[in-house]
Amino acid sequence: MRFQNLTVNEGLSMGSITGFEKDSKGFLWMGTAEGLHRYDGRNFKIFKHIENDPNSLSDSYVTCLLSYQNKLFIGNNIGTIDILDEVNYTFKHIDLKAADPNFDNAIEQLIVYQDRIIINTDGAGLWQLDTKLGKLQKLEITALQNDEVKEMGMNNKQLLLLTDTKVIQTNLTSSTVLFENNKLDLTCFSPYKNQILLGTTNGLYTVSKFYKNLQKLNLPPKKRNLSSITSIRVDKESAWIGTSGGLLNYTDSLFSLYRTNTLRPFSLVNDNVSELYLDSD
Template sequence: MKKFTGTHLLCFILSLVTHINLCAQEFYFGHIGPQKGLTASSVQCILQDYQGFMWFGTTDGLFRYDGYGMTVYRHNSRDSTSIGSNYILTLFEDTDSTMWVGTSSGGLNRFDREKEQFIRYIHLPDDPNSLSSIFVSALTQARNGDFWAGTWKGLNKIELKEGTITRFVHDEQDPNSAPSKWIHAICEDSSGAIWLGTEGGLSHLDMQSGKFTHFVANPNIANSLSSNSVNAVIADRDGILWVGSSSGLDRFDREKQRFMHFNTDGGVLSLFQESSGALWVGTGNGLLHFDTKTYQSTKYIHNPQVSWSLNSNIVQSIYEDRTGVLWFGTRKGINRLDKQQRRFKHLGHNPDDATSLSNNGISAVHAGVSGTIWVSNWGDNGLQINKIDSKTKRIIRSLPGLQSNDLQRGGG
């Protein structure tokens, strides 16, 4: 028979006292790595296709996950129908359920599911109807059907039916021309305008005029963009534009043309709004769950002592599948978060911590009417009483004047 420790007993009893949050629940991050066939560690992008398969774009190939194992697609220099590069930058499935893969040095790849082959679209110096670069880093499809590809050398609009490509090129003499820097992110807002996150700031394309407006960081203007290195841009369901850069998170007020800055304790690498409306912010120093109404956030980081914590603090990609499960790509593989699965945070004795329980030998637990938790321990010094504040989780040991029968009469 399995023996219960004091901390197991405490958490079991308190789990029955539903109005008290002493054993604070934490998110349980499941990990997918080599044991499931994900042999590449750095996950750049994530997609669920119309068939339900999960796709992971990595720095060493494209992986398809069926819930049990992986199928990997890698570049083969002897096979022109293989994927153009092993370094995957972005994934997208269009309205016709065609999957597109943007790569580093291998151009844009269209996946033929029936033949399990890739058709490549690359840059050809003498062909203006080709992509502006073989480095394709961002993809999206507008509501009107326009398909956009951001590259390391500008923006491209692709007519999927005709197969034609229009390049938007930078003109040094025209301040309203396309940005010249590497495009990291593309999004469409509620008005149909296109926003670009680039290495030269944030750019806005007015679809009617065809003109670009550029927003850049200015150290002399407090409400300007916080950094010119913009890695992620999303328009939330309320029409608010959120910008993730190397300096943190910005909220853009389009009426006042001002940016509100939020410290994320690390540069922002990825942004995603989940179905509940909350914003997930992937940074180089952990993962933030951000409330867009209150501006409050909860941070999740890797803890080597906790097997279900985030497996890396570098969160490069975020995705929510059709069942509401969240997927996070990091430098060490995939984290899978089903928010219905939780873990209890255990409280126990730590000889080096005066704010921990006085002993793990728990003999009784009582919840007072004010929410205070009383815990009695039997140890080398006999009966000891611990008072735990249910809000702050602060533990005070061996309160004077309390006897063991106080736990039966009540208190708190």
């Protein structure tokens, strides 16, 4: 497999990516700790915070991205969500401190649920944003029991929440613990065919679609750092699995491993795969 690598040599401000998103015009957006990048297939345009300029990012450290209703929602490291109009490229800003003066936490993930944007924060719980009214509200999910959410997902129109030890299904009014195992340190998850893939800091596991029959998958042997799973994305036939030791493809119960090879210019540029994005096109 040939990889096209985009690095600082091609215009990135830095090599570590915090998030990807594709907008309504087909541009690919990338978040970094040094700004927001728009890629048109050839060139990068970089947006950063500019002091005393309200039409710039609130902060250059972008933590997550979401494209919704012709707007790009941009989470950052200081607890603000910037909203970029994808048509005229102007910014609006939503500061969670307006709802909670003590708020001083990074935005971790944004996801759409029932025409609202659910906001996962680093240490300050879950919030919801009514995009029509611009209203913020903190959510109280009883089943979380003060656990921090590692990742959010969707399944059958229900919101799924992953913590260190649990998978919780909720409609924001009631919630159910679908899976719990205090011996695992969960990092990410994704439905895959008739099963659920669970990434952990110590390997990759599967459970049935009913979250039963936990099994650990045998990853390629004698490869360092594969056990720490960072991200899982699924297409029609395969699961793509990011690890701290390379990129895995899982198809028909078989693994293929892709790693950096200095003798091959079209190999991965770095074995530490921290984020994955699947282009629907």
